[in-house]
Amino acid sequence: MEKVIEMKNITKVFPGTIANEDVDFTLLKGETHVLLGENGAGKTTLMNILYGLYQPEKGDIYIKGEKVKLANPNDAIKRGIGMVHQHFMLVHNFTVAENIVLGTEPRRGLKIDINKAIKDVEEIAKKYGFNIEPTAIIEDIGVGQQQKVEILKALYRGAQMLILDEPTAVLTPKEIEELAIIIDNLKAEGKSVILITHKLKEVMSMSDRVTIIRRGKVTGIVNTKDTSIDELAELMVGRKVKLVVDKKPCNINDEILSVENLHAKDARNLPAVNGVSFRLSGGEILGIAGVDGNGQKELIEVITGLRKAESGTIKLKGKNIFNRPTREIIDSGIGHIPEDRQKRGLILNYSLFENAILGVQHKEPFSKKGILNYNKIREYAHKIITEFDVRTPSDEVSAASLSGGNQQKLIVAREISKDPDLLIASQPTRGVDVGAIEFIHKRLVQERDSGKAVLLVSFELDEILALSDRIAVMYDGRIVGILNREDANEQKLGVLMAGGTLKDEEGEVSQSE
Missing domain, CATH: 3.40.50.300 (P-loop containing nucleotide triphosphate hydrolases)
Known part of the structure; x- marks a missing residue:
């Protein structure tokens, strides 16, 4: 040819x-x-x-x-x-x-x-x-x-x-x-x-x-x-890669997140979240599946304080965080891997060490009385860059100079290292290679195994099925079913994602938890 x-x-x-x-x-x-x-x-x-x-x-x-x-x-x-x-x-x-x-x-x-x-x-x-x-x-x-x-x-x-x-x-x-x-x-x-x-x-x-x-x-x-x-x-x-996630049965503990009858509008002022309710406990991963544009983005933005809701309740470990300021919500114990790493996850012209502390820059040991301690910041940045294998010549380069996948690894490293009670992971492996996917999946499961609650949003059904203990499907701003992982497969999820319903001897699948 x-x-x-x-x-x-x-x-x-x-x-x-x-x-x-x-x-x-x-x-x-x-x-x-x-x-x-x-x-x-x-x-x-x-x-x-x-x-x-x-x-x-x-x-x-x-x-x-x-x-x-x-x-x-x-x-x-x-x-x-x-x-x-x-x-x-x-x-x-x-x-x-x-x-x-x-x-x-x-x-x-x-x-x-x-x-x-x-x-x-x-x-x-x-x-x-x-x-x-x-x-x-x-x-x-x-x-x-x-x-x-x-x-x-x-x-x-x-x-x-x-x-x-x-x-x-x-x-x-x-x-x-x-x-x-x-x-x-x-x-x-x-x-x-x-x-x-x-x-x-x-x-x-x-x-x-x-x-x-x-x-x-x-x-x-x-x-x-x-x-x-x-x-x-x-x-x-350059080595054999495990394409299957190793995961032992979940060990559920106390309730971490409770969302009740949540309503919110999108950027065009149209209803995007329509009466969503679910609960999430420590020690489990709840996956949210659905075709893009069915309210997942707005739901996560409301939980993290990036969008105001119309009505409903959101509680984190019993504390009301509904429509609270984003900093207060983060400080309450939420880590957030956003779906758009460049818009929400990083300040592209800042250095890696500055990006490594976003969200905790006001806390000790990184600052005291508003004065930043750059020795502590650099020490911390070096630690998480090494631990999460972020490929970079140094921590001084700008976030914009990294490949998309390494930008993602830096965000994952930062959010997991905050040791949150609830980790929200939206499209956590978007644009990353198979080795990094293996690593990120392993770390999400580690968070779950250490008793944390993980809320996973992904358009990749393989990822949802591999990681989740329960799977909620969103369609037209609603949760149309929540399945235990052992009851879920691509076909069932596909039916729900298209707005259909599943019926068995017991009737329809659960519409909430």
């Missing part, structure tokens, strides 16, 4: 770290090629070089056999390379069509021809099987739709080779299926796709070949049909 991209002996060095070392990478026409590796292994760096965002210290790039110099993304786009970044680059108050044509707008005289832009977007969306409304405002559409806008934006600019960085990290199972269909449609058109991903099931179902990178070096190139999930995990991490 024709080689459309060849990268030879690519080396890229950042202060304190070699991101890529003599990396070779080849993309064939009409193939889906996965770039697989741990967080911080150098995958995104390599693709940023291909997209002209970084310049390598050494190495050559060939496009369709011609040696090229890609000084910036415009050079890459002219050569037919498009890139969809992990964190989307869209103008939120623009429409879908306006975002897609931005920078290459069709014009009628001096004015932008918005009607032609809408028509062009409708045509390209239809061509590739995208179901999208050109006049919708970006901030009003879901993450899956926003990703389609990013892909269409690249295709509109003539991309023949498309780089998708962690494309499934924020998608629901149904949206992942839709993405797989889109990728197949692109390949049928003769286009080539590079996927950067950690999700091994998706590697097996979506790719033709896999290049594995570990600590900046290629450790293997395999045909997907000739490999297995276990082999890929080992090539990626």
Whole structure:
């Protein structure tokens, strides 16, 4: 098959770290090629070089056999390379069509021809099987739709080779299926796709070949049909990885969290949480399953004080925390791993040691009478960075400089190290590699085994089933059923997630605890 991209002996060095070392990478026409590796292994760096965002210290790039110099993304786009970044680059108050044509707008005289832009977007969306409304405002559409806008934006600019960085990290199972269909449609058109991903099931179902990178070096190139999930995990991490969570039966103790008849609205002032009630005890993990957008986000925001509720009660160890200030709620004994690490979890331009104490920065030993003790802060940061294997050249670099997975590990390290009575974990393994998933899962189970209560929110049914002792399913802002883990499977959860009901000899499943 024709080689459309060849990268030879690519080396890229950042202060304190070699991101890529003599990396070779080849993309064939009409193939889906996965770039697989741990967080911080150098995958995104390599693709940023291909997209002209970084310049390598050494190495050559060939496009369709011609040696090229890609000084910036415009050079890459002219050569037919498009890139969809992990964190989307869209103008939120623009429409879908306006975002897609931005920078290459069709014009009628001096004015932008918005009607032609809408028509062009409708045509390209239809061509590739995208179901999208050109006049919708970006901030009003879901993450899956926003990703389609990013892909269409690249295709509109003539991309023949498309780089998708962690494309499934924020998608629901149904949206992942839709993405797989889109990728197949692109390949049928003769286009080539590079996927950067950690999700091994998706590697097996979506790719033709896999290049594995570990600590900046290629450790293997395999045909997907000739490999297995276990082999890929080992090539990626450098050791055998336990993909099954070891978990002994739970030992339930005192009630930690009680939520009764909770009502709350979303950002558009529409009902999002509709009469939710549940209880959570120490020594157990309660998983909340559901398709994105069914009130999970708003529920967690209300519990943690990030959103005001309309009515209801929330008690933590018997203390009323309903609509209390966030600091008071955290100080009452809640740790929170938020679903959006960059928006809620970190201050990106702060150093790692500053981010390591967010939420407890006002407490001793980190501060006294409002004066920060940087020796204690650095000592603490070093301890949790080491314990949780956050890959970084030092604790002085900004949080923005870490890979997404290492940002996530820093947040998990900080929140678990607060020793909370209740740990709320929203999408705790989003965008992290299989080795880090194994580690985070182990730590969540350790929290449960030490008598803590864990509230887990995840769109990954495998994760919910692997970790939870009980599973609550949210649909349309309500908890439509709570199942004991031994009574739950993907099929039952799928029925509840779609708004159906389960019936057995006893009647319907429990609607609360």
